[in-house]
Amino acid sequence: MEHKFISGGLSVIQIRGKDRVSWLHGQVSTAIKPMKTLNHHHSSLNTPKGKTISLLHIIKLENEFLLLVPSALADTVFQSLNMYVLSEDVEILLSSKSVTAILDLQFTIKSPAEHIIEATYFGIPALLCISETAPDLDGLQELDKNSFEFLRIKNCYPMPGSEYANQEILTPELGMPSLIAYDKGCYLGQEVFARIRTYGRTNKVLAQMEFENTTPEQLLDQEISVGGHSRGKITSVVSHNLGCLALGYVPTAKKELGAEVICNQIQGKILS
16 A cells, blocks of 8 residues: 555654663563664563563664554553563663654655664554654655554454453464564563473464455454354454454464354354
């Protein structure tokens, strides 16, 4: 989707101090020590029991890390990280920097920006512009909420408050294997993830589904059944063509591409 931008959904947390690399490596679910300057990737912050506090986008700069976090969870992430700073030389700051996602990857930003990376914004491919001042977006239109939801759901990206909330969802249940590095050593939630990987699987997992001839109101928060088994409800839904595109939790053992799902007596199928 060209010539669009969206902003306001991500906040920036800065991690500084000489122990920042080893300390952050022990907090999040992905490997930090191998990262090179200007590298970036998605990760997660979890409770010791493996429940998702927040998904993160981690950027390594020369003298600090930038953590891009959903704005609704910025205070929670900030407080959670500070709990684990003991004797380490680590400083955590809630930054005043803003994040603007430009969905036209060929767009040339006319005003100077501190950092521009090609990444994703809630799963949507974008140029992320991180700066103290808003960039010059002349020629772009703001993406409306419904279009944003369609692109996010199409990319099967979990949203706080919808797919994960109140630290109730295990990160493996989000269905994003790249969020977890199983061989990096100890970090918050690592023991739980290792047991799941060694001895079995999660009971449920996030899936993308399509339903025809229906409306979001008929599906949202309704129970999903796959092969007569249910493990969750529709968490996000948006109108698409004559039907709906949705995210929700299904039994892990029953998740297969094209599998039939039933929600509120409406038939659909699993897309991913």
